[in-house]
Amino acid sequence: MRTFLKATQDATIYQRYSGSNSGLDEILEIGKVARSTDVRNMMASSSARTLITFDIPSNGQYPSSSVYYLNLRIANAEKINRYQRIEVYPISRSWIEGSGYFYQDVRNAEDGASWTFSKKDVSWNTVGGDIISTISASYEVSKYPIEDIKINVTNIIAPVVSGSNDFQWNGLLLKFPTVDELDTENVGNLKLFSSNTHTIFEPTLEVVYNNQTFITGSLKPIPQNKFSVVAKNLKEGYTLGEVDKVYLVVRDAYPDRRFDAVQRFRTTYYLPSSSYYRIRDQQSGVVIYDFDQYSAIDCDRTGSYIMLDTSGLQVDRYYEMDIKIQNNNLVLYPEFNYTFRVDRNGI
Numbered sequence: 263m264r265t266f267l268k269a270t271q272d273a274t275i276y277q278r279y280s281g282s283n284s285g286l287d288e289i290l291e292i293g294k295v296a297r298s299t300d301v302r303n304m305m306a307s308s309s310a311r312t313l314i315t316f317d318i319p320s321n322g323q324y325p326s327s328s329v330y331y332l333n334l335r336i337a338n339a340e341k342i343n344r345y346q347r348i349e350v351y352p353i354s355r356s357w358i359e360g361s362g363y364f365y366q367d368v369r370n371a372e373d374g375a376s377w378t379f380s381k382k383d384v385s386w387n388t389v390g391g392d393i394i395s396t397i398s399a400s401y402e403v404s405k406y407p408i409e410d411i412k413i414n415v416t417n418i419i420a421p422v423v424s425g426s427n428d429f430q431w432n433g434l435l436l437k438f439p440t441v442d443e444l445d446t447e448n449v450g451n452l453k454l455f456s457s458n459t460h461t462i463f464e465p466t467l468e469v470v471y472n473n474q475t476f477i478t479g480s481l482k483p484i485p486q487n488k489f490s491v492v493a494k495n496l497k498e499g500y501t502l503g504e505v506d507k508v509y510l511v512v513r514d515a516y517p518d519r520r521f522d523a524v525q526r527f528r529t530t531y532y533l534p535s536s537s538y539y540r541i542r543d544q545q546s547g548v549v550i551y552d553f554d555q556y557s558a559i560d561c562d563r564t565g566s567y568i569m570l571d572t573s574g575l576q577v578d579r580y581y582e583m584d585i586k587i588q589n590n591n592l593v594l595y596p597e598f599n600y601t602f603r604v605d606r607n608g609i
Contacts, residue, residue, distance in 0.1 A: 263473050264556045265324075266333075266466040266574030269457040271359035271433065272314040273375050275391060277307055280377040283362030288459045289337055290314070292348060292436050293451040294443075302446050309443040311391060312454070313357060313375055315433025316467045318422050328471040330419040332399075332434065334411040334454045335463035342450040346403040347439055348411070351393035352418055353432040355380050391435045411454070412468075419467070462543060462576050470556040474535065479563030481532040484589065488515035489531060491585060491596045493568075499603045500572045508568040510559070510585075533559055533566040536588035544580040544601060553586045577606045 273285045276295055291310040300308070314332075332350065358381040360374015373382050378389055386392050401413040415434065421427035442448045455463040494509040512531040537559040541551040551557045551574075560567050568583075575581060580603050587594040 263569065263571065264468060264470040264551060264574065265571055266468050267316045267319070269314050269465045269467075270317055271357075272312065272456050272458075272465065273357075273359050274364065275311050275313065275375055275377045276364065277309040277377050277390065278304075279364070280389065281372060281379070282364055283360035283371050283374040283376050284364040285358075285360030285362055285374045286458055287364055288456055289365065290334075290454040290456045290465075291451060292454070293342070293438055294449050295451060296449060305446040305449055306444050309390070309438065310451070311435055311437040313353065313391065313433060313435055314465060315353075315431075318419065318431055319469065321423055321425055324423075324469055325471045325473065326420075326424065328416075328420070328423075328469050329414065330416045331468040331470070332411075332413040332415050333466045333468050334413075335465070336408060336410050336452065337455050337463075338451075338453040339408045340451045342403055342408060342452065343442075343448060344404070344406070346442070346450055348401045348403070348413070348452075349437055349439055350399040350401070350413055350415060350418070351395060351435050351437075352397060352429060353391060353435050354394050354429060355386060355392040356430075356432050357381055357391075390437075393435050394429050411452075415467075462546065462548065462579065466574070468574075472555050472558070474555075474558040475560045475562065476535050477562050478532050481530055481561070481563070481565065484512060484531045484533060484587075485514065486590075489513065489596070490515045491533070491598050493583075493598070493600050496570075496583070496600050496602060499605055500570075502575065502577050502604055502606055503573045505572070506570045508570050509564070510566045510568065512566060530565060532561045533585075533587055534589045535561075537566070538586045539568050540584055540586065541575075542582045542584075543576075544582050550575060550581070559585065572604050575604045577604055579604055 274291045290312045292312050294305055294308045295310045296308050357375040362371040380386050399413055399415045422431045457464050492511040494511050496508045538553040538557045540553050542549050583600045585598045
């Protein structure tokens with residue numbers, strides 16, 4: 263099972279523009295920010311860091327074994343070194359997103375977080391943001407073309423959820439390692455979509471856990487010959503946040519010929535436990551729920567089913583669902599192209 267939490271605040275702080283706030287920008291940045299007139303030695307003082315926070319789940323809301331991922335979609339990447347590392351630290355001081363811009367006409371530029379201030383008239387103890395350096399997560403840019411960023415931050419988030427942490431939750435700070443920030447030869451820059459984006463690519467905190475239910479009762483396993491999978495009760499439209507139990511009818515594709523059509527499809531099968539579903543945004547093709555252990559298809563005594571949770575989806579969008587079956591060393595992708603819409607108030 264998986265769900266997605268949206269950012270409640272995010273902003274970029276800039277070393278070269280130490281008093282500027284960027285709380286309403288549609289873009290977040292990590293790395294170096296330079297102008298065409300800058301000389302190389304300026305790169306040691308041109309760092310950009312991202313601040314981001316989420317409302318943390320309450321203790322017990324999700325299983326204690328849950329894994330937490332920070333998802334960031336890349337808008338642009340320039341001059342990124344191979345194996346560039348991004349560090350993630352908890353922020354130790356409260357901060358305010360603010361209502362300033364960096365790339366547009368600056369307004370209310372001093373009402374939120376910047377390189378110097380955590381909020382209006384309140385300075386960071388250490389310029390560039392106060393962090394807890396004893397706990398961290400990291401991500402390495404190792405694939406080219408560069409992929410969207412997915413960072414496992416469980417070691418930071420899980421103690422906050424359980425209450426076992428010894429620090430107050432103020433969100434996360436993302437930066438290049440200090441040695442890279444001081445390196446005049448490192449001029450890499452990552453631009454990421456912020457929570458203020460007008461696209462579907464806003465940052466999320468993904469919560470995943472394995473809670474597959476698998477009770478087959480008197481059902482039979484899928485046959486070796488042809489079979490079909492049909493969504494019995496998948497609706498055309500859902501209200502955002504709605505959770506639905508979508509049953510799958512698994513039956514022979516070519517049943518024995520009989521006069522009674524009901525008898526022809528009398529045998530009910532179940533999909534193996536290594537069966538998964540995937541959800542993609544229809545227009546962009548972006549995968550929201552991928553084939554993995556957290557999207558495993560469940561089963562009870564009446565048949566296989568999918569627990570569809572729409573809370574992590576976007577409103578006014580159409581989504582495609584398909585399935586993958588691993589059975590006896592075979593990987594199958596049966597014809598299962600269903601589309602549904604998510605709306606704020608349903609359809």
